[in-house]
Amino acid sequence: MTSKHYDVVIVGAGPAGASAAQAAAKSGINVLLIDAGSYPERPVQCAEFVPREVKQHVQLVPGAVVQTIRSMDSYLYGKPVASLAGSGYLLNRKVFDKSLVNSAVAAGAEFWTGMRAAAKTDSGLMISRNGKQEFMPTTIIIGADGPRSAVGHWIKSENREYLVGFQYTLPLRDKQKSIDLYFKPEFTGGYAWLFPKGERANVGVGVSLIHKEKLPHLLQQFVSDLAVQGKIKDTQPLAKTGGLIPVGGPLGITQAENVLLCGDAGGFTHPVTGGGILTAIVTGEIAGRCAAQAVINHDLRLLSRYPQQWQSILGGFLERARRKRNDMTTYWTEDRDQFETLIKRTWIGAS
Structure with a gap:
């Protein structure tokens, strides 16, 4: 049994969890960040792009950025249709994520690996470590444990709509400063991508979850x-x-009792593009600050400020994207002209 009481325990040490841990620990309260994996050797499950606005929230340490991006180029049926100027960065996620955890630890948070959240109790949570369960006393729990969040399951608030992606790392013939997005009806509800990383690229396809069996073939054809x-x-x-x-948008419940959800666990990804690193950092920071204020003031009712605060910053942006996602899934079609019109109407940079 763990005897130490933590004011806040954050489950999941990705960008959302690490940002929440740093924000909470800055206030001087007792914060624990846990991760089930052998961090940071977790598998990277995204294309690793983040917009330049990330620099408003984190310091990009040496090695975190593989290369800069200058534009996003869109292709319909293999032909270029639009180029949207805008800068961002392709990350080395292992370096980037580790730097966020290091910042949380420097702020005063403790960090433990190989620890899985097993269940919520009235006064804390049960954690599983080395095959054994232990009780972890805590006041507040922040769920930052990914798309299928155990913490979200505890409060009956879970993601229901997904894209599923399959990605290769491949050698590029020529370096480039654009990320390339490809649209065809076969990529049902999703798209294909090439995100350059110097001499290599992340090359992948994402489709609606119900079409996941098509992914290996679609990716192989795209690579060819x-x-x-x-x-x-x-x-x-x-x-x-x-x-x-x-890709269903933020969940209807992101705060319940002493629990907050941030990052993918709360549905904070862009419903059209699937991008979620920056929104994870932003919602993690808000969750950490709200948790700290509730602890300092001995008033868990202050946690209700969390949904209000993320809504004021991200609500309109993500709601517009959710409506576009609904439009895409409702009117997805094999008809060439109608499909082209749909993509130009719903997709960023293709109008």
Whole structure:
């Protein structure tokens, strides 16, 4: 049994959890950040792009940025249709994520790995470590444990709508400063992408979860097409990854009793693009600050400020994207002209 009482325990040490831990620990309260994996050797399940606004929230340490991005180019049926100027960064997620955890620890948070959240109790949570369960006394729990959040399950607030992505790391023929997005009806509810990382690229396909069985074939065909176009040197992947991306928008319940949800656990990804690193950091920071205020003032009712605060910053932006996602899924079609109109109406940079 763990005897130490923690004011806040954060479950999941990705960008959302680490940001929440740092924000809470800055206030001087007792904060514990836990992760089930052998951090930071977790598999990367995203294309690793983040917009330049991330610099308003975190310091990009040496090695965290692999390269800068200058534009997002969109393709319909393999032909270019739009180029949207805008800068951002392709990350080395292991370096980036580790730097966020290091910042949380420097602020005063404790960090433990190999620890899985098993159940919520009236006065804390049960955690599983080395096959054994232990009681962890805590006042507040922050769930930052991914698309299928155990913490979200405890409060009956869970993601229901997903894209599923499958991605290769492949050698590029020529370096480039754009991220490339590809749309065809076969990529049902999603798209394909090429995100350059110096001499390599993250190349993947994402589709609605109900079509996941198509992914291996779709990705192989997409890779073959890129090879024919001369975009990549070799079709043999240097690495493979994949995972779920919540695209239903923020959950209706992101705070219940002494629990807050942030990042993917709260549905804070862009419903059209699936991008979620920056929104994870922002919601993590808000959750950490709200938790600290509730502890300092001995008033858990202050946790109700969390939904209000994230809504004021992200609500309108994510709601507009959710409506576009609904439009996409409702009117997805095989008809070439109608499909082109749909993508131009709903997708960023394709109008």
